[in-house]
Amino acid sequence: MDASTLLLTHALLSSAAAVVMVVVLRTRRTYPGFGFWTAGIACLALGAALLVPGVLPPSWASRVGRNALLIGGHLLLLRGMLVFRGGRVGPGLEAGVALLFLVPFGYLSLDAGNLAGRIELYCLCSASLNVATVVVTLRRRPPHFGSNDWLLALWLLLFAAITLVRAAQELADISTAFESLQGFGSVYALAQILSVQLVTLTLISINSQRIEWDHRASAADLQAREQQLRLMGDNLPAGFIYRYTLAGGHRRFESVSSGLTRTLGLAPADVMRHAGPMFAMLAPASLERYLADEAHSAAALTDFHASLGFQLPAGRVCWLELRSHPQRRPDGSTYWDGVALDVTEAMADRARVARQAGLYRCLSQCNAAVARCVDPKALFDAVCEAIIDAAGMRLAWVGLADAHGRLQLQAQAGRPADLPLRLQRSGPPAPGQPATPDEQALRSGEPVWCQDFGRDPATQAWQALAPDAGLQALAALPVRRSGQVVGSLSIGAGEPQAFDPQTQRLLIDLAANISFALDNVDREAARLQAQQALDAHRQQLEDTVTRRTAQLADARERAESASLAKSAFLANMSHEIRTPLNAMIGMAYLIRREELSPRQADRLSKLEVAARHLLEVLNAVLDLSKIEAGKMTLERVPLRVESTVANVLSMLGERAEARQLQLHSEVGPMPRDLLGDPTRLQQALLNYANNAIKFTEHGGVTLRAHVLDEDAHSAALRFEVEDTGIGIDPEVMPRLFEAFEQADRSSTRSAAGTGLGLAITRKLARLMGGDAGASSRPGEGSSFWFTVRLPRAPAAADAPQARSGEPAEDALRRRHAGARILVAEDNPVNAEVAQALLEEVGLVADLAGDGLAAVDKALKGGHRLVLMDMQMPRLDGLDACRAIRQHRPSSALPVIAMTANAFAEDRARCQAAGMDDFLSKPVDPAALYRLLLHWLDRQAGAAG
Numbered sequence: 013m014d015a016s017t018l019l020l021t022h023a024l025l026s027s028a029a030a031v032v033m034v035v036v037l038r039t040r041r042t043y044p045g046f047g048f049w050t051a052g053i054a055c056l057a058l059g060a061a062l063l064v065p066g067v068l069p070p071s072w073a074s075r076v077g078r079n080a081l082l083i084g085g086h087l088l089l090l091r092g093m094l095v096f097r098g099g100r101v102g103p104g105l106e107a108g109v110a111l112l113f114l115v116p117f118g119y120l121s122l123d124a125g126n127l128a129g130r131i132e133l134y135c136l137c138s139a140s141l142n143v144a145t146v147v148v149t150l151r152r153r154p155p156h157f158g159s160n161d162w163l164l165a166l167w168l169l170l171f172a173a174i175t176l177v178r179a180a181q182e183l184a185d186i187s188t189a190f191e192s193l194q195g196f197g198s199v200y201a202l203a204q205i206l207s208v209q210l211v212t213l214t215l216i217s218i219n220s221q222r223i224e225w226d227h228r229a230s231a232a233d234l235q236a237r238e239q240q241l242r243l244m245g246d247n248l249p250a251g252f253i254y255r256y257t258l259a260g261g262h263r264r265f266e267s268v269s270s271g272l273t274r275t276l277g278l279a280p281a282d283v284m285r286h287a288g289p290m291f292a293m294l295a296p297a298s299l300e301r302y303l304a305d306e307a308h309s310a311a312a313l314t315d316f317h318a319s320l321g322f323q324l325p326a327g328r329v330c331w332l333e334l335r336s337h338p339q340r341r342p343d344g345s346t347y348w349d350g351v352a353l354d355v356t357e358a359m360a361d362r363a364r365v366a367r368q369a370g371l372y373r374c375l376s377q378c379n380a381a382v383a384r385c386v387d388p389k390a391l392f393d394a395v396c397e398a399i400i401d402a403a404g405m406r407l408a409w410v411g412l413a414d415a416h417g418r419l420q421l422q423a424q425a426g427r428p429a430d431l432p433l434r435l436q437r438s439g440p441p442a443p444g445q446p447a448t449p450d451e452q453a454l455r456s457g458e459p460v461w462c463q464d465f466g467r468d469p470a471t472q473a474w475q476a477l478a479p480d481a482g483l484q485a486l487a488a489l490p491v492r493r494s495g496q497v498v499g500s501l502s503i504g505a506g507e508p509q510a511f512d513p514q515t516q517r518l519l520i521d522l523a524a525n526i527s528f529a530l531d532n533v534d535r536e537a538a539r540l541q542a543q544q545a546l547d548a549h550r551q552q553l554e555d556t557v558t559r560r561t562a563q564l565a566d567a568r569e570r571a572e573s574a575s576l577a578k579s580a581f582l583a584n585m586s587h588e589i590r591t592p593l594n595a596m597i598g599m600a601y602l603i604r605r606e607e608l609s610p611r612q613a614d615r616l617s618k619l620e621v622a623a624r625h626l627l628e629v630l631n632a633v634l635d636l637s638k639i640e641a642g643k644m645t646l647e648r649v650p651l652r653v654e655s656t657v658a659n660v661l662s663m664l665g666e667r668a669e670a671r672q673l674q675l676h677s678e679v680g681p682m683p684r685d686l687l688g689d690p691t692r693l694q695q696a697l698l699n700y701a702n703n704a705i706k707f708t709e710h711g712g713v714t715l716r717a718h719v720l721d722e723d724a725h726s727a728a729l730r731f732e733v734e735d736t737g738i739g740i741d742p743e744v745m746p747r748l749f750e751a752f753e754q755a756d757r758s759s760t761r762s763a764a765g766t767g768l769g770l771a772i773t774r775k776l777a778r779l780m781g782g783d784a785g786a787s788s789r790p791g792e793g794s795s796f797w798f799t800v801r802l803p804r805a806p807a808a809a810d811a812p813q814a815r816s817g818e819p820a821e822d823a824l825r826r827r828h829a830g831a832r833i834l835v836a837e838d839n840p841v842n843a844e845v846a847q848a849l850l851e852e853v854g855l856v857a858d859l860a861g862d863g864l865a866a867v868d869k870a871l872k873g874g875h876r877l878v879l880m881d882m883q884m885p886r887l888d889g890l891d892a893c894r895a896i897r898q899h900r901p902s903s904a905l906p907v908i909a910m911t912a913n914a915f916a917e918d919r920a921r922c923q924a925a926g927m928d929d930f931l932s933k934p935v936d937p938a939a940l941y942r943l944l945l946h947w948l949d950r951q952a953g954a955a956g
Contacts, residue, residue, distance in 0.1 A: 052088030055081045250354035251275060256336065258310055259345035263287055266347065275354050276322055276330060293322040310346045313338050319355065331359040367404060371518045374402035378522055382529040386536065391529050392423030395522070399503055400425045406483060407504035410491065410526075411450055419450055419500065426504070448474055449488035450500040457497045459520060462486040463509050485510040489523035493530040501526065591839055591912045594933035596623045598845030601937050605852065623934070646779060647689040650805055653682045653717055653729065656690055660697045660715065667705050674712030680719060683727050685805040688780065693800070696776045696784075697731060699769035700796045704735035711736030711793070725804055728782070732797040739790035748786060749774045773798055820941035821853050828948045829854035834875040836866035836892065837910075838884045842933075846879060846910070849937055855944070863887025867895045875905060877947055880927065882911040882918065890925040897926035906947040910935060 059081035062074070252271030257264055265287055268280040276293065283290050291299060298320050309316040316336045321329045336350020381394035392410040399408040407426035411419035449460040449470050462468040465483045474486075485505040490497045501523050505511070511519070600619055608616065657677050668675045697715065704713040713735045720728040740748065749770045773796075774784035782799030833855050837843040847857040858875065860866035862885045870878055878896070882889040893907050909922040912933040919930045931943055 048088045052085045055085030055088060059085060251332070251352050252280075253349075253351045254336075255347055255349050257345060257347040258306065259343070275332065275352070277324065290322075293324070294320060295323065309338050309348070313340065313346075316348055316350065319359075329356070330354060331356045368514065370403045371515060374398045375518055375522055375525075377402055378525055382525050382532070385529045385533060388530060388533060389422060391526065391533075393425075395501070395526060396423050396425035405503050405510075406506040407502075409502050410499060411502070412491075412499035413454060413497075417454075419454065422499070446470070449486060450502050453488040453490045453500040454497055457490045457492075459490070459516070459523075460488040461511050461516065462488075463511060465504075465508075484508040487511050487516075487519060489519060491523060491530070492527040494534065498530075588912075591842065591933060594912065594935055595839070595841040595845055597934040598842070598849060598937070602845070602848045602852070646692060648687045648803070649690065651686055651688050651690040651693070651802075652684075653686070654679055656694050656697065657715055657717055659694055660701055663698065664701055664705060664713075667702075668713065671705060671708070673705060673708055673710075676712060676714040678714060678716040678718075680717065682717070682719065682729075683722060683804060686727060686802045687805045688800070688802040692776050692780070696773040696798055697733070699773045700731075700733035700798075703769060703796070704733050704737065704794070708735045708737035708793075720799065722804075726801050727804065728799060728801045730797060730799045732795060734793065734795045736793040739792055740786070740788040740794055741790055745786065745788065749784060770796075820938065820945045823945050824853040824855065824941055824948070827952070828876070828945075830856060831876040831948060832856045832858055832874055833944070834858050834860060834866065834869055834878045836860045836863065836878065836880045836884065836889060838862055838881060842881075846935075849935075849940060853941060853944075861885075863889060863892035866892050870896045870905065871899055876951060877944065878905060878907045879910045879931075880907050882909060882922070890921060893922075893925045893927050902926070902928050903951070906951060908943060908947065910940075 062077070062081065250271075252269040252275060254268045254272075255266040257266050265280075265284045268283055270280060272278055272280050272283060276290065278290060294302065302318060302320060305316060305318050308314065316334065316338065319331060319333045321331050324330055331354070332352045333355045334350060334352050336348035338346050338348050340346055377398040378395050381391055381398070385391040396408040396410060399405050405426065407424075409424035410422045412422050414420050446469065447455065449462055452460045452470065460470055462471050463485050465471050465474075465486050468486075471486060483504040484507050487503045487505075489501045489503075491499040491501055503519065596619070600616055600623065604613070604616055657679050661675055661677055664675060701713060701715060713733065716730075716732040716734070718730060720730050722728065770784070770786075777784045777798035777800055781801035784796070784798035786794060786796045788794035833850050835843060835846045835850070835857050837846060837859065838861055843859050843861070847859060850857040858869060860869050864887045866878070866880065866884075866889075867887065869875070880889040880893055884892070887895075889909065889911065896905065896907065906928045907926065908929045908931055909919075909927045910931045910933065911918065911922075922930055928947065929943055931940060
């Protein structure tokens with residue numbers, strides 16, 4: 013056999029060995045070191061192939077690469093052996109071995125010039141590596157070192173000896189080439205080439221035995237563990253272990269220990285066949301909570317922990333604490349290995365401890381209430397709430413005996429809330445009827461304990477009254493005051509036998525504390541009375557003055573704050589009501605100018621009356637607020653009393669005629685030079701006259717005015733409104749002029765009203781230096797009067813001039829038709845009303861929905877006048893007017909406020925911002941036309 017054939021055979025067998033290792037030793041778990049061995053054999057196969065002549069051209073690079081593959085393959089085999097034996101290769105050892113083989117192997121290979129020399133050198137270094145492998149293997153021998161391991165070691169030792177002998181023969185002339193491998197050299201070379209395959213097959217054999225031994229050991233260990241686990245589960249004194257599986261929505265127990273029978277009375281085999289009976293022992297709420305926790309544990313693979321109460325057939329509840337750990341199988345199912353411990357006694361102990369802790373906490377809270385008690389009712393409320401919240405009872409109530417010895421409910425807490433009232437007797441018990449527990453406690457002065465509410469004879473009287481109360485036990489304890497039993501404390505529990513001896517002692521202490529608190533209240537009341545008497549004698553004037561000063565300052569501050577808040581509220585209310593009211597009245601005005609049927613006109617009249625009534629109510633509230641705040645200012649202009657009375661008659665004529673009443677006036681001689689506020693004077697008369705018409709069914713109403721006295725500077729006048737109505741009861745008269753008071757408060761009264769008119773009239777009269785009053789006879793009529801003192805005008809004062817007879821509407825159409833008016837209004841309906849009113853008299857309306865748009869349009873020019881709302885988005889009317897005034901003066905472009913902000917301070921703010929006039933909403937069309945005519949005429953005159 014020539015060298016080329018041997019080398020090719022070596023390469024093919026090494027490749028086959030690598031393939032076998034990949035197929036047989038597939039995972040590193042079953043065969044540690046498999047990766048190193050496979051890579052080492054592959055490197056040796058490739059290195060052997062490169063030894064064949066003609067594969068690579070002879071060069072220094074080819075020799076280095078070939079030698080590196082051969083050295084690396086042996087190093088990988090060594091590393092795989094160490095890993096397989098369980099050893100570790102340190103970096104020093106690995107570097108030393110590499111250096112040991114790299115230097116001589118590289119030098120000798122480069123020095124050898126023929127194939128035979130390369131083969132000899134390869135065999136020499138390979139044998140050295142095998143010797144090192146055997147040494148390491150023997151030093152890493154594990155406890156279960158098998159016979160095949162010794163076979164491998166002996167084979168490697170024998171092969172190393174042959175290699176050393178051959179090397180000794182060749183060392184004399186290492187560079188001598190031989191042309192054929194015959195005899196001992198041929199056998200040596202063949203053995204060397206087959207060494208890798210033999211090592212591989214030996215390792216596979218060792219691994220097979222190792223795997224079989226490991227499987228046997230694992231099976232035995234698993235069986236022992238299962239047996240141990242089964243014994244542990246069976247020996248659990250209270251509980252069981254289990255494996256529970258959830259697959260495709262189906263739940264089953266794969267295994268359950270025998271403790272299940274002792275705990276829940278179920279056979280493990282039955283539960284493993286069908287888990288339904290076990291789940292049926294859970295309450296619906298507990299089952300729902302369990303399924304939710306199970307779903308969460310399965311989804312997140314988090315530990316499952318729950319405490320569940322299982323209802324046993326005997327009526328007892330068994331509490332199990334379940335703890336398990338989930339794992340996912342390859343098929344997607346989830347299983348839990350866990351333990352279930354019977355914690356029924358622990359739960360009972362915890363409940364007992366919690367109940368006792370709750371009772372002590374209740375007693376502590378009640379003691380705190382006793383310590384701060386100044387009012388028995390507050391004490392009773394606190395005690396009942398503490399019994400429910402802290403002690404965990406179902407119901408608690410306190411009853412005190414009245415003068416007839418019947419218990420009257422004072423305080424209660426818990427559910428059902430109406431039960432204490434249902435349990436009260438309306439009178440004394442009938443002959444032979446047993447006393448209730450609280451009555452027994454009241455009479456005997458001893459506690460009454462009913463441990464079974466449904467069967468105890470003491471609760472017989474209550475069982476029929478409260479069959480659905482849910483009470484299982486009840487206690488009634490006497491409550492004393494100054495040593496006498498004055499009532500009882502009743503406590504209901506939701507479970508039978510709830511009042512054990514310790515609980516009874518604590519509740520008796522609680523009742524004693526209540527009695528102590530009541531005595532303290534009495535003693536404290538007596539002490540406070542004596543202390544107050546003592547303090548009254550020792551009070552110093554300086555302390556009184558200081559206290560009163562502080563009180564007055566605080567009261568003034570609160571009053572000012574309240575006044576500011578009230579003013580802000582009224583202003584906002586006025587704005588919010590006037591805005592839609594403006595749309596209602598404006599639209600009604602526009603609709604009335606159209607052609608309407610009688611029915612439509614009648615309905616429109618009713619709408620207008622309702623809207624104006626709402627406006628009157630709003631104005632009355634605002635007037636009263638202004639008067640009370642001291643912000644009502646009266647005009648001082650020339651006035652004619654005769655004209656004022658005539659105006660009132662004209663305004664009320666239709667109402668009186670509709671009710672078939674006669675209106676009369678009696679006005680005596682009046683001075684011609686009086687000054688005053690005709691609007692407020694007319695308002696006072698209207699308030700009286702409106703009431704007179706409202707409460708008069710037959711007859712009439714008479715308005716009178718005459719002078720009481722006069723001098724050179726003033727005159728005192730008396731105004732009176734007399735009717736033939738229903739009259740007023742004498743007991744109502746003292747409060748008749750108070751705000752929001754009405755003679756008839758019943759829900760069936762025939763006339764509605766706010767109760768502000770008379771109060772406003774009296775306040776207006778007093779503002780004008782007079783007073784107001786009334787007299788009445790029920791069934792005959794009433795007489796309401798007020799007096800005023802008005803100043804007289806100087807002799808040079810001009811009498812009020814009569815207005816032009818031409819209506820403002822006609823004047824606007826004739827003199828200013830086509831004039832463009834800018835309307836700044838953010839409310840679409842009010843903007844539509846304003847546009848319609850302007851177009852009605854021939855004016856052109858240009859609408860702007862906010863302040864910025866109004867400024868932009870005003871500065872572009874072309875407008876004769878601006879109607880400006882105060883509250884608008886983006887920029888309010890005040891800032892918009894200021895921006896306009898920076899470029900356009902009043903003479904060039906008048907700005908009139910048309911706003912729902914109707915207070916005097918709103919008018920002042922508008923004037924300060926540069927507005928020329930003020931018109932409050934809801935807008936009176938006639939007033940709007942007069943104002944427009946005034947400013948358009950004035951502007952036209954200035955331009956001319």
